[in-house]
Every structure is written in structure tokens, then in C-alpha cells.
Amino acid sequence: MTDSLDLAVTGGTVVTPNGRERIDIGIRGGRIVALGNLGSAKAAQVFDATGLTVLPGVIDTQVHFREPGNEHKEDLESGTRGAVLGGVTAIFEMPNTKPSTTDEDALADKLNRARGRAWCDHAFFMGAAPENIGNLASLERLPGCCGVKVFMGSSTGSLLVEDDATLEALLADGVRRVAVHAEDEMRLRERAHVAKEAGHPRAHPDWRDVETALNATKRVCALARKTGRRVHVLHITTAEEMEFLATQKDYVTVETTPQHLTLEAPDCYDRLGTFAQMNPPIRDARHRAGLWRGITAGVVDVLGSDHAPHTREEKAKPYPDSPSGMPGVQTMLPLMLNHVNEGNLTLERLVDLLCSGPQRLFGIAGKGRIALGYDGDLTLVDLQAKKTITHAMMANKSGWTPFDGMEVTGWPMATIIRGSIVMRDGEVQDKPLGQPVRFTETLNG
Numbered sequence: 001m002t003d004s005l006d007l008a009v010t011g012g013t014v015v016t017p018n019g020r021e022r023i024d025i026g027i028r029g030g031r032i033v034a035l036g037n038l039g040s041a042k043a044a045q046v047f048d049a050t051g052l053t054v055l056p057g058v059i060d061t062q063v064h065f066r067e068p069g070n071e072h073k074e075d076l077e078s079g080t081r082g083a084v085l086g087g088v089t090a091i092f093e094m095p096n097t098k099p100s101t102t103d104e105d106a107l108a109d110k111l112n113r114a115r116g117r118a119w120c121d122h123a124f125f126m127g128a129a130p131e132n133i134g135n136l137a138s139l140e141r142l143p144g145c146c147g148v149k150v151f152m153g154s155s156t157g158s159l160l161v162e163d164d165a166t167l168e169a170l171l172a173d174g175v176r177r178v179a180v181h182a183e184d185e186m187r188l189r190e191r192a193h194v195a196k197e198a199g200h201p202r203a204h205p206d207w208r209d210v211e212t213a214l215n216a217t218k219r220v221c222a223l224a225r226k227t228g229r230r231v232h233v234l235h236i237t238t239a240e241e242m243e244f245l246a247t248q249k250d251y252v253t254v255e256t257t258p259q260h261l262t263l264e265a266p267d268c269y270d271r272l273g274t275f276a277q278m279n280p281p282i283r284d285a286r287h288r289a290g291l292w293r294g295i296t297a298g299v300v301d302v303l304g305s306d307h308a309p310h311t312r313e314e315k316a317k318p319y320p321d322s323p324s325g326m327p328g329v330q331t332m333l334p335l336m337l338n339h340v341n342e343g344n345l346t347l348e349r350l351v352d353l354l355c356s357g358p359q360r361l362f363g364i365a366g367k368g369r370i371a372l373g374y375d376g377d378l379t380l381v382d383l384q385a386k387k388t389i390t391h392a393m394m395a396n397k398s399g400w401t402p403f404d405g406m407e408v409t410g411w412p413m414a415t416i417i418r419g420s421i422v423m424r425d426g427e428v429q430d431k432p433l434g435q436p437v438r439f440t441e442t443l444n445g
Helices: 076-085 104-114 130-139 164-172 185-190 192-198 201-207 210-227 239-245 258-262 267-276 285-297 332-341 347-362
Strands: 007-010 013-016 019-021 024-028 031-036 046-048 053-056 058-063 088-093 121-127 145-151 178-181 231-233 252-256 378-388 407-417 420-424
Touching: 013 347, 019 347, 053 347, 058 076, 058 332, 058 347, 076 088, 076 104, 076 407, 076 420, 088 378, 088 407, 104 121, 121 130, 130 145, 130 164, 145 164, 164 210, 185 192, 185 210, 192 201, 201 267, 210 231, 210 239, 239 252, 239 285, 252 285, 258 285, 258 332, 332 347, 332 378, 332 407
Parallel strands: 007 046, 013 053, 058 088, 088 121, 121 145, 145 178, 178 231, 231 252
Antiparallel strands: 007 024, 013 019, 024 031, 053 378, 378 407, 407 420
16 A cells, blocks of 8 residues: 555654554545555655644634635635645635525535635535525535534624524424524624624623523524534633533534634733624633633534634724624634643644544544545644744735734644645645535535
């Protein structure tokens, strides 16, 4: 199996399902075909990973790349370039574009736009809307679709499922795990005056308060149990939700984000103003501690960046007219490696959250672990490298990050996708080669 390898990755410390091992990795035809001592193997290319730690390719299961409709903020080329610069080998992109991704034509359009322009592998969520509820069971099975996304709180166009009857009908028809943004739309409307009267983003977690999040999360969990449908609740932000979700793990999986684990109110709003504004909001130290308890206790299944850029001019509008969202795909891994170095979680737990967790939740075919037969997707990191995150580093079109000036320890040094080196030492290589991600539940289309 070691003859005529396309790529041999040698000399690194490799995180496999067995733990950390000093082994070499042989890749041929885009897949891992050899693990062990490959000193005598012939390879067209050799990557010397001495001093580096080799992780399975990182998967970001929540990004907003804004194409089509808002390419001035981001597009599929710049978004995926930022992804591979941040060590990410595959992304799942959200449906709240213009037009929204709600039918087969819109999905086909995104896949066509990504062809030859996406630096990493990719899949797209199908958005749930009142007009397509009856079609989602077939739409979720289309190649290149990673599942259905539901917004229980306001989003773009008609992407809003705010009432339980519509949400129950959606969950009752289909089989794949449904991703949910759980904020209670009725309570958001009732409390909109809180934001308007305050006129400062410090009010953001007061407007979109704990009850707004917890009410919606409890509602969707009850409907998941009633219909027998698996759901995945996105960007959990409150200690109360985390405690509740620990009782729901038979049907429900959980995501949180690096920014909610790293930033806290009111400091972030005092320092960054509207540039710290996102939905659900960054909350205070008590909630951040609750999220970390969820990480430690295993309640959290995956991390997603919720990369959602806006231009500086848009973000600088007076609150609450300022848009919510911040870039994150390029900084997700550096932030979390820094948390590893600070002792907040182990490297093995991070691999579970960013690699094997996404594979397990969404049934990704051939990704998420370093094992024979899997795709040759690798993220090579220097656990000791000290870097300062800056605006200038960012590939996103808006050119900013809320973590500008933050020094971190741990940095992605190379990104390998299906045996091709697409990023090395902070530079993208060759040309975009991203392909649609495949899923075990829909291998036959």
C-alpha cells in the first residue's frame, strides 16, 4: 500500500483515534492509504512535519459567506480562502443569502458558484421557509446539501419559522438532522424597545435575553421529542440552556462558538461597540463559565465559527440599526488552540469538537479522522507558535476581526485537502480545488 504515494507527511505528532502518535501518513488518490513508518516509501511529494502536530482536517459547520446577494461583504472565494488560512478543510454554508437557498435551483447555483473558486470542500444548508415546508424531505437529500436550517428568530427574506405548528410539520417530514437558530421571535418583538431605548450595544444581551434563547430551545427540543426528529441547536449562549440541554442528548446535539467562549459582556461592548454585536449575543462571565462547563461535561458536540461578516461602515451604524455578525472562520482554530494552551480543554477534546464531532453529527463520508480509507484532509499546527491576530491578516472582504491585537499560542501552519497542500506558512497554494462534501445518508443522491 505504500508504493507510489502522492504525498507523505512525515515526522509529525499525529492525532489519530488512538491518541497522539509519532507516525507518518501516506496519501494516494486523495485518501489515506498508509499509517506508520514510511521511510522506504516512494512519494511524489514529502511534507516534513517535524515539530508540528497533525490534526484531522478541521470542519466548520456554520459559516455565512454572503454569496449570492451580498458579495461586497464576502463571497465563496474569499470566505474559503480565509477558511484554509485558518486550517479549515471543509465548511457548511448557511442559506440566508439573497436569494435564500430554499429550492433545488438555488442550491445548484451555489454549487456552481463554488466550482473552481472554493479553496476548501463545502456543503450548503437548505433553508426552511413556509413556502417549502412540504418539499424539505426531498430537498435535504440533494447532493451538496448538508441538511435543513431553521431560523426561529428573524433572518433574511422568508427564512423564519416562528410558530410551533409550522415547526412541528417541518420536523415530522424528513430524516436528516435539522440545524436550528433558537431565539423566540415573539419575545424579540415584544422586547425590541429595550434596544431602541438604550441606543448602545451593551443592551444587546438584555434585548435578546436568557428567556428569548431558553424559551425557543425548550420549544424545539419538545417538538424534536414529539416528532422523533434529531435537531442540532446552534450557538448556545446561556448557562441555563446548557444545563437544560444536558437532559436532552438523546435527540439533540449542541454547538457553541469560539467568540462566546472567549469574549464576555460588558467588556466586549465597551471595547468593540457594535463590532461585538451578534445573534445570539455575547453574554457576561456567568454565561461564559456555563458554556465552558458544557465543554468539559461533554454537552457541547461541536464548535462552529458562525462566520458572518459585514463591512466596517455597516457595523459602525448606530445601535440597533447596526447589523449583527462578525468574521470567525479564520480565527476559530487559533483561538481554540490558545484555549488548549491555557488549559481550558485538551487537544483531543478540541479534535472531537472540530473534526470527529461534525463527522458524527452530520454523517460526513470519509472525513473527520486520520484513519485508513478516509480523505487525506489534514490540519498541521504549531502548538508553541506565538502570533498576534490582526486585521491585516484577514482574508474576509470586510478586512476586520474582533480579535485584532490578541496574542495567541498555537497556529495553523498548513492545510491539506485530499492530499493537496492548499495552505502553507500563511500562504494559499496553487489554485482552488474544493469539492462538495459527501454524506452517508445521501450517497445515492
